Amino acid sequence: MSYTITALSEHTGAEVRGIDLADPIDEGTRLDLNDTFVERSVLVFRDQHLAPHRLLAAVGLFGEVFPQHNSRFALPECPLIHYISNEDFFPDGRRYIPGEGYHTDHSNAARPPKATVLHAVSLPDRGGDTQYVNMRIAYDGLPQEMKRRLDGLQAVHVYQSRHSARKLMALTTEARDHVPEAVTHPIVRTHPESGHKAIYINPIRIEGIVGMAEAEALALLADLLEHATQPKYQYRHQWQPGDLVMWDNRSLLHKANGDYDMSQLRYLYRVML
Numbered sequence: 001m002s003y004t005i006t007a008l009s010e011h012t013g014a015e016v017r018g019i020d021l022a023d024p025i026d027e028g029t030r031l032d033l034n035d036t037f038v039e040r041s042v043l044v045f046r047d048q049h050l051a052p053h054r055l056l057a058a059v060g061l062f063g064e065v066f067p068q069h070n071s072r073f074a075l076p077e078c079p080l081i082h083y084i085s086n087e088d089f090f091p092d093g094r095r096y097i098p099g100e101g102y103h104t105d106h107s108n109a110a111r112p113p114k115a116t117v118l119h120a121v122s123l124p125d126r127g128g129d130t131q132y133v134n135m136r137i138a139y140d141g142l143p144q145e146m147k148r149r150l151d152g153l154q155a156v157h158v159y160q161s162r163h164s165a166r167k168l169m170a171l172t173t174e175a176r177d178h179v180p181e182a183v184t185h186p187i188v189r190t191h192p193e194s195g196h197k198a199i200y201i202n203p204i205r206i207e208g209i210v211g212m213a214e215a216e217a218l219a220l221l222a223d224l225l226e227h228a229t230q231p232k233y234q235y236r237h238q239w240q241p242g243d244l245v246m247w248d249n250r251s252l253l254h255k256a257n258g259d260y261d262m263s264q265l266r267y268l269y270r271v272m273l
């Protein structure tokens with residue numbers, strides 16, 4: 001197959017052109033794309049126009065589809081795909097902007113999704129970028145003393161941490177039955193494909209650190225977040241019509257930006273692996 005892969009920043013992001021994910025992909029290409037994904041953490045396929053079932057079939061190339069937690073956002077015709085929209089409101093009438101503030105997706109699952117895929121359906125004229133920070137190089141950038149301190153630490157993740165600054169949309173009753181009460185994950189995780197270590201924290205879901213007093217745990221998590229979100233670890237994705245973006249939750253945090261004209265629809269399909 002004839003396609004090009006271009007780096008989108010010094011350390012994170014790669015753009016793929018010349019591939020239509022609606023077509024069959026040969027095994028050599030699949031492996032090449034997966035290697036790029038593991039190395040660059042964000043893979044951007046330009047000019048894709050995939051209806052929900054096509055999208056589901058296409059991303060199956062990279063892994064098994066993960067059932068997302070809050071079924072209120074599931075597409076009726078294809079429930080493994082959820083939507084992201086700026087036209088949902090909290091019961092009190094405030095607009096709900098999903099994904100504001102750095103986080104990683106569904107870390108309250110015993111086995112969280114390795115990847116999240118967004119496919120743009122409708123975008124505002126400007127704004128609404130998705131920002132990423134690379135937690136692998138952020139880990140590499142920690143002082144040795146901090147790396148030693150983090151070694152072996154486990155964090156407790158829940159659906160909605162009481163320390164979170166951002167409020168999530170309440171789960172549907174049906175979804176509540178499938179969502180675990182609390183799980184633990186190491187604060188430093190090792191990527192199963194690359195073997196690299198990365199910081200694994202989540203301000204909206206971490207309730208505490210096992211065996212550590214709350215004040216100390218919150219201070220440590222705040223320090224780690226401040227370190228990891230420095231501009232030198234960031235890649236900011238500016239969406240183009242037709243973009244399909246797949247990112248690696250094992251080595252990134254991400255956040256949405258509600259900085260655009262809210263009279264314009266921003267609507268994307270979301271699927272996880």
Ligand SMILES: [Fe+2]
Pocket residue numbers: 099103104105254
């Ligand atoms: Fe997210």
